[in-house]
Amino acid sequence: MIKFFNTLSGKKEIFKPIKEGNVSIYVCGMTVQNRPHLGHMRAYITADLIRRVFEHNGYTVKMIQNFTDIDDKIIERSREFGMDYRVFGEQYIKEYIDSAIKMNILQPYYYPRATQHINEIIDLVEKLIEKGYAYFVDGDVYYRTEMFKDYGKLSGKKIEDLRSGARIKINPKKKNPLDFALWKGAKEGEPYWYSPWGKGRPGWHIECSAMSMKYLGETFDIHAGGTDLIFPHHENEIAQSEAATGKTFANYWIHNEMLRIKGEKMSKSLSNFLAVSDILKEVSPNALRLYYYRTHFRSPLEYDENSLQEASNSFERIERFISKNTSGSGLDNELFDGLMRNLNDNFNSPKTLGLMFAAIKDANNGIREKSTTANTVKKVLEIIGFDLKEEKKNEISDKIIDGIVAIRDRMRAEKQFQYADMIRDELNKLNIEILDSKDGTKWKIK
RNA sequence: GGCGGCAUAGCCAAACGGUAAGGCGGCGGUCUGCAAAACCGCUAUUUAUCGGUUCGACUCCGGUUGCCGCCUCCA
Structure with a gap:
């Protein structure tokens, strides 16, 4: 049984699929007008967690994640760079997919793009x-927003309240300031497609309705994205789709909270963002995933420089425990079920991690069996997307280092500490760390 | 101005009616030729604040204060 918070009802609900054993998920992907940043990645890691939990529960998941590759800002920015808007967007699509693969995010069934669905949009x-x-x-x-009686049902807004909002710009073409563009006529020099209304391009929102319904059907299970999309984007998607089909658009809506930096939302328009691919040069994908998982996806996450390092240290602790204690294939079923139960309950990754660390401590204290604990922790981490494959080792250089370490051990035994320390220092310069212990000397690459 | 969310130790963060998980950091210790690493122990009588409901509240209700999001492109 999986339950989670549904934005539409404002409550935690038990998930009931449209088709037994299957779940269809549409994830609102990027508008490719700038580099993918840590805030975007939070949304996609959240989606990946959700998908993995469903798969572990035996569901067949069909996940679609779009790229919106045409919009006003893409046109504007590609011009600034003197680039074709397609080439301009493509670089960010590539950057996103590269980072997603590094992050061990399971790839969606398909990545549809707005510009490849112009016919569906026109229809x-x-x-x-x-x-x-x-x-x-x-x-x-x-x-025509006033015609859709449920307008505002997702965001909890009322048309009257919105109208009184001082921030809505007046567009004289609109009959009501809340109306939004489905299709925009092309101005001179802008990219365009032919349509019954002349040359133009799709407005923002309509592409998601067209693509989600094309691949997942007129009603599908879950629609996911960031809270910043609730209004107007998702509200408008509902209005368009349900007006067109007369059916419920998505049964469940899942929204992740924002990543903040210095108390503000990290976003493209505030240009306070950190690109994911840059961060991945500093910390490992596993550490970054742990960083996200430490906070529940429905809570805001405040970024500061130390927190990534913290997550990295924290992950190393788990990794060490696992590499030291994993053996055989026995699991601690009770622990396993306990960890998974918390993931099935609103995808509570922080709680799961807390229990995991507590189990590690118990195992170190001898209260809990080490190898089954390690095997279980490893299995759960792999289920939720950590990559714990052993690093490929270079056998020859490993043996050389082993030999040097053996010589040093011999010197230590003969109390020639001066030379033993020299070897330690020299290896250190090569980023090889010597770990002395009762059970003999080990080494690792820093 | 309207709508919504959040406030838990130095920092991060769970628990959401049954008496405060966990991580990071810090301090102390075990081990060591020394050091590092590792591991162990300690680190919130109390959950922004005031009042209410209850046998019992971090958890529910109301007020106050502070912060954030959306209402404009946004994950």
């Missing part, structure tokens, strides 16, 4: 016009 807009939910004005097509 959807036409359907909305036919039904009277959309109107054409001077090259643009707008959605």
Whole structure:
């Protein structure tokens, strides 16, 4: 049984799939107008965790994650760089996928792109016009928000409240300031596609409706993304999709909270972001994943420089415990079930990690059996996306180092500490760390 | 101005009606030729604040203060 918080109801609910044993998930992907940053990665790690928990529970997961590769800002920024908007967006798509693979994120069933679904988008807009939910004005097509009686059901907003909000800019083409563009006529020099309304491009929101329904059906199980998308993006997706089909769009909505930096949301527009691919040069993918998992996805996560290092230290502790104690294949089933139960309950990764560390301490104290604990911890970590494969070793250089270490041990035995320490220092310069202990000397690459 | 969320030790962070997990850091210790690493122990009489409900509240209700998100492109 999996339960989690559904934004639509505002409550934790027990998940019931549309089709037994299957779950369809649409993850709102990036608008590729800038580099993928730590905030984006939080959303996709959250989605990856959710997907992995479902898979572990025996579900067949069909996950779709889009790239929105056409919008006003992409056009604007690609011009600034003097690049074709396609080439411009492509670099960020590549950067995202590279980082996702490094992060051991399971790849979605498909990564659809807005520009490859223009026909589906046009069909959807036409359907909305036919039904009277959309109107054409001077090259643009707008959605008539007041016609959709459930408008605001996801975000908890009321049309009257929104209207009084001082921040809505007046666009004279709109019949109501809350109406939003489904299709935008192209201005001189902008990219365009032919449509019944002339040359233009899709508005923001419509691409997600078109792509999710194409691959997952008119009603699907879960729609995920960041809280910043709840309004207007997801609200508008619901309005468009449900107006067009007369059916519920997504049964469950999962939103991750924002990553903050210095008390503000990390975002492209505030240009206070740290690119994921840069961070991955500093810390390992496992450490970064642990960093995210330490905080529940529904809580804001405040970034500071120390916290990544903390996560890294913390992960090393687990790693050491595992590499020292894993043996055989026996599991501690009670521990395993306890850890997984917390993941099935709103994907509570911090609680799971806490229990894991407590178990490690118990094992070190002899209260709990070491090898089954280590095997269990390792198994759970792998289920939730950590990559614990042994590093490939270079046999010859390993043997050389082993030989040098053996010579040093001999010198220590003969109390020639001066030379033994010299060897330790020299190896240290090569980033090889000597670990003396009762059970003999070990070494590792720092 | 409207809507929503959050406030737990030096820092990060669980628990959400049954008497405060865990991590990082710090301090003390075991081990060691020394050091490092590792491991162990200690580190919140108390959950922003005031009041209420209850046998019992970090957990529920109301007020106050502070912070954040959305209402404009955003994961």
